[in-house]
Amino acid sequence: MNGRARWATFAPHLRPPPVALAILFSALAGGALVLVSGYNPLLAFAEIVKGSLSFDSLPDTLNWATPLVGMTLVAAVSLRGGMVNLGGDGQLVIGGLIAALLPLVMPGPGGLVSVSALSTAALGAGLYATLAAWGETRHGIPMLISSLLLSYPAVGVTSYLARFPFRDVTTGLPQTAMIPAAARLYVLSGALNVGSLLIAAIAVTVIFVDRRTVAGYELRMRGNNLRFAGYGGVNLERQAIGTMFISGAIAGLVGAIVVLGSQFRFIDGALLTPAYTWSGLMAALLASGEPAGAILAGLFFAALQTGGFAMQRETSVPRVLTLVLQAIVILFLAIRQGVGTRGR
Amino acid sequence: MPEIEAVGIVKRYGGLVANDRVALSVDRGEIHGVMGENGAGKTTLMTILFGLQAPDAGEIRLRGAPVCFRSPLDAMAAGMGMVHQSFKLFASLNVWENIVYGAEPTRGPFIDSRAARAEVAELAERHRLAVDPDAAVGQLSVGVRQRVEILKALYRDARILILDEPTAVLTPPERDALFSVLRRLAAEGRTVLLVTHKLHEAIAVTDRVTILRDGRTVASLRTAETSPREIIGAMTGRNVNLNVEKGPGHLGEPRLTAVDLTVAGAAARPAVDRVSLSVRAGEIVGIAGVAGNGQNELVEALVGLRRPDGGRVEICGVDVSAADVAAHRAAGLAYIPEDRAAVGSALQASAADNLAMGFQRAAPLARGGLVNPGAIAARARGLIRRHAIRIPSERMTVGRLSGGNLQKVVVARELSHESPVLIAEQPTRGLDVGATEYIHERLVAERDNGRAVLLVSAELSEILALSDRVLVMFEGRILDDLAQAQAEEESVGLLMAGRTREAT
Numbered sequence: 001m002n003g004r005a006r007w008a009t010f011a012p013h014l015r016p017p018p019v020a021l022a023i024l025f026s027a028l029a030g031g032a033l034v035l036v037s038g039y040n041p042l043l044a045f046a047e048i049v050k051g052s053l054s055f056d057s058l059p060d061t062l063n064w065a066t067p068l069v070g071m072t073l074v075a076a077v078s079l080r081g082g083m084v085n086l087g088g089d090g091q092l093v094i095g096g097l098i099a100a101l102l103p104l105v106m107p108g109p110g111g112l113v114s115v116s117a118l119s120t121a122a123l124g125a126g127l128y129a130t131l132a133a134w135g136e137t138r139h140g141i142p143m144l145i146s147s148l149l150l151s152y153p154a155v156g157v158t159s160y161l162a163r164f165p166f167r168d169v170t171t172g173l174p175q176t177a178m179i180p181a182a183a184r185l186y187v188l189s190g191a192l193n194v195g196s197l198l199i200a201a202i203a204v205t206v207i208f209v210d211r212r213t214v215a216g217y218e219l220r221m222r223g224n225n226l227r228f229a230g231y232g233g234v235n236l237e238r239q240a241i242g243t244m245f246i247s248g249a250i251a252g253l254v255g256a257i258v259v260l261g262s263q264f265r266f267i268d269g270a271l272l273t274p275a276y277t278w279s280g281l282m283a284a285l286l287a288s289g290e291p292a293g294a295i296l297a298g299l300f301f302a303a304l305q306t307g308g309f310a311m312q313r314e315t316s317v318p319r320v321l322t323l324v325l326q327a328i329v330i331l332f333l334a335i336r337q338g339v340g341t342r343g344r
Numbered sequence: 345m346p347e348i349e350a351v352g353i354v355k356r357y358g359g360l361v362a363n364d365r366v367a368l369s370v371d372r373g374e375i376h377g378v379m380g381e382n383g384a385g386k387t388t389l390m391t392i393l394f395g396l397q398a399p400d401a402g403e404i405r406l407r408g409a410p411v412c413f414r415s416p417l418d419a420m421a422a423g424m425g426m427v428h429q430s431f432k433l434f435a436s437l438n439v440w441e442n443i444v445y446g447a448e449p450t451r452g453p454f455i456d457s458r459a460a461r462a463e464v465a466e467l468a469e470r471h472r473l474a475v476d477p478d479a480a481v482g483q484l485s486v487g488v489r490q491r492v493e494i495l496k497a498l499y500r501d502a503r504i505l506i507l508d509e510p511t512a513v514l515t516p517p518e519r520d521a522l523f524s525v526l527r528r529l530a531a532e533g534r535t536v537l538l539v540t541h542k543l544h545e546a547i548a549v550t551d552r553v554t555i556l557r558d559g560r561t562v563a564s565l566r567t568a569e570t571s572p573r574e575i576i577g578a579m580t581g582r583n584v585n586l587n588v589e590k591g592p593g594h595l596g597e598p599r600l601t602a603v604d605l606t607v608a609g610a611a612a613r614p615a616v617d618r619v620s621l622s623v624r625a626g627e628i629v630g631i632a633g634v635a636g637n638g639q640n641e642l643v644e645a646l647v648g649l650r651r652p653d654g655g656r657v658e659i660c661g662v663d664v665s666a667a668d669v670a671a672h673r674a675a676g677l678a679y680i681p682e683d684r685a686a687v688g689s690a691l692q693a694s695a696a697d698n699l700a701m702g703f704q705r706a707a708p709l710a711r712g713g714l715v716n717p718g719a720i721a722a723r724a725r726g727l728i729r730r731h732a733i734r735i736p737s738e739r740m741t742v743g744r745l746s747g748g749n750l751q752k753v754v755v756a757r758e759l760s761h762e763s764p765v766l767i768a769e770q771p772t773r774g775l776d777v778g779a780t781e782y783i784h785e786r787l788v789a790e791r792d793n794g795r796a797v798l799l800v801s802a803e804l805s806e807i808l809a810l811s812d813r814v815l816v817m818f819e820g821r822i823l824d825d826l827a828q829a830q831a832e833e834e835s836v837g838l839l840m841a842g843r844t845r846e847a848t
Contacts, residue, residue, distance in 0.1 A: 233673045
């Protein structure tokens with residue numbers, strides 16, 4: 001028994017890196033899928049690469065990556081501490097709605113309005129996320145469940161508000177009124193706005209906090225072994241609430257960036273249809289919460305998804321294929337982890 | 345002709361050889377000890393004998409004939425029985441149901457419960473293993489559960505009985521009762537294989553011992569003709585100091601005080617029932633007791649992991665009754681927890697990160713909320729060197745360390761706090777002789793440096809060897825407070841079983 005345990009701990013070093021292998025396997029499986037559907041897989045993959053990484057398409061990829069990487073950070077921050085925030089959707093729409101409504105009522109210079117909108121959105125979504133942490137630390141409601149369940153009322157209520165009290169009656173659509181041009185995010189070039197820089201800055205901050213601060217160290221230790229952190233003197237309740245606040249605040253900020261930077265209004269459902277929350281969660285899981293790896297995985301998924309649009313345009317292979325590829329990557333990783341842990 | 349024989353057994357796990365041409369030969373009617381340090385290959389050998397895994401090479405011979413067990417069912421059919429370290433019983437079923445499980449006497453399609461019950465009662469009577477066939481197993485003490493396990497093997501008429509570390513969970517009287525059962529079974533012509541790393545047990549009960557080291561058989565000795573020193577020498581490959589050297593202590597002020605400490609339990613009875621104790625600077629106070637008598641809850645309340653339901657805890661004069669772990673540590677507490685893997689360390693984290701825990705907020709490891717990785721690494725390297733922790737680099741994760749080395753990481757970290765109070769909970773559980781010796785030396789050194797040490801251990805010999813005073817805990821209460829000179833194995837053993845001095 002002893003020997004087996006020792007062997008199992010050495011074994012991973014003899015294996016090729018799991019992420020690369022998972023990507024390879026998913027490419028093979030996805031390629032086979034394309035092949036049996038009667039298309040040329042190499043052509044499809046070429047379009048994905050061209051459509052995401054060529055000079056012309058790079059800004060599109062980055063624009064798509066902004067919310068996706070943002071939501072990756074949402075998941076990674078909590079996952080790093082061993083908590084799962086499944087409430088990204090709810091926090092996203094809360095941030096989005098706040099950012100869509102505040103500029104309609106707030107006077108003052110545009111820059112001040114957008115900064116206020118961004119920070120209020122972060123604050124609101126962050127506080128909403130702490131509800132789940134509070135429920136767990138005080139009442140023992142598992143955060144995995146409560147964070148997800150809290151998402152539904154948030155989505156429902158924001159949808160109601162956008163459809164009824166705050167609806168822009170000049171259009172026939174379930175959306176709020178356009179925000180004034182002055183309050184929109186500064187455009188860098190084409191589709192890219194300052195929101196991408198903001199997410200990049202947050203990403204750098206998250207990595208820095210993770211590696212170089214006491215809070216990051218304590219969160220890592222918590223994620224590694226909750227009881228060890230508690231035994232070492234970390235205040236677990238305060239840590240859970242603080243972490244969920246940060247996680248939710250980033251989600252709120254992502255919602256605000258999409259609203260203030262691209263959609264200019266809150267359109268019911270528009271923040272949720274691309275499923276940033278879930279792609280982000282998968283990317284974070286791929287790196288088991290390690291921020292730098294999660295960000296890379298988020299960028300990879302963003303490239304895959306953007307490339308998917310191009311592939312659909314050019315080759316008539318449906319872009320769903322890229323989502324399939326994404327899922328297969330995760331599955332292969334999950335299988336490998338299961339194999340690695342068996343018998344311990 | 346030997347009853348059972350293992351010849352040239354080889355078992356590899358990848359690159360690691362757990363059994364390397366192991367030889368074992370056991371005669372009929374003998375109690376045969378299998379000894380060795382952790383990782384010596386004892387358990388691997390037993391699982392091969394019992395058919396739980398197949399050897400890569402070598403052969404098992406039963407009364408001279410080669411056998412090949414593909415599963416424990418084959419082994420049982422050939423007359424072997426095994427009592428595992430963790431019992432394999434159904435807690436919700438009663439005793440006779442557990443014993444006949446898988447071999448029930450039937451009448452038509454139904455279990456003949458009357459016959460089964462009678463057979464179990466008769467079997468228990470015959471082997472003088474007192475159990476109530478109708479008792480629910482979940483309600484029984486560990487000692488009685490072990491009897492159920494033995495009866496389960498005897499019900500299948502096991503001629504060869506393997507017991508893997510059977511005494512780890514027993515009180516001394518229960519242990520002695522087990523040994524007399526084993527002697528009777530041997531006298532009947534059954535063969536007993538006793539896996540243990542406790543020396544005095546092997547001396548007390550076995551006829552012969554086979555000693556494994558690093559997966560090899562290093563000695564096979566007749567117990568009557570050997571000495572503890574020879575066995576230890578064979579187990580470790582060197583001379584080990586068996587006794588703890590300890591001079592007189594220099595008593596100081598009380599550092600850790602508990603008054604009427606109470607912790608509610610799952611049952612109606614509190615887990616910790618108005619416990620008062622005081623540990624002074626320069627002494628080791630040992631808490632003896634069979635595991636599960638409230639020691640865990642007491643320690644959790646003392647260190648701040650659990651809020652007490654009543655009473656008071658003071659560390660160096662500071663009332664920490666309602667405070668969190670950080671406040672306990674700030675008041676002057678270091679703590680070696682019972683479970684080094686589940687509580688005392690983060691297995692996937694590096695040794696440097698593990699050794700930094702508890703120091704992460706203060707200089708030199710951190711300034712203004714930022715950690716200093718260089719200082720963390722330098723400090724870890726210092727501790728690794730000072731405590732001779734066998735790890736190639738402080739960047740390596742501690743999950744790959746052996747039990748002894750992982751415990752050294754925990755001990756190194758907690759001792760480096762230089763806190764006035766140290767609570768050590770089962771500090772040598774599962775460790776081999778060498779690592780145990782090291783930890784014992786460190787605890788005595790702490791006491792000699794004027795620290796107040798509270799030692800909690802289910803290992804009575806450890807308590808008796810190290811403690812200046814012994815408290816005996818039973819069902820959540822402290823039954824007695826004995827000076828080291830008064831504390832003897834027999835009297836403490838009786839107290840551990842709940843018998844106070846007046847009653848005996």
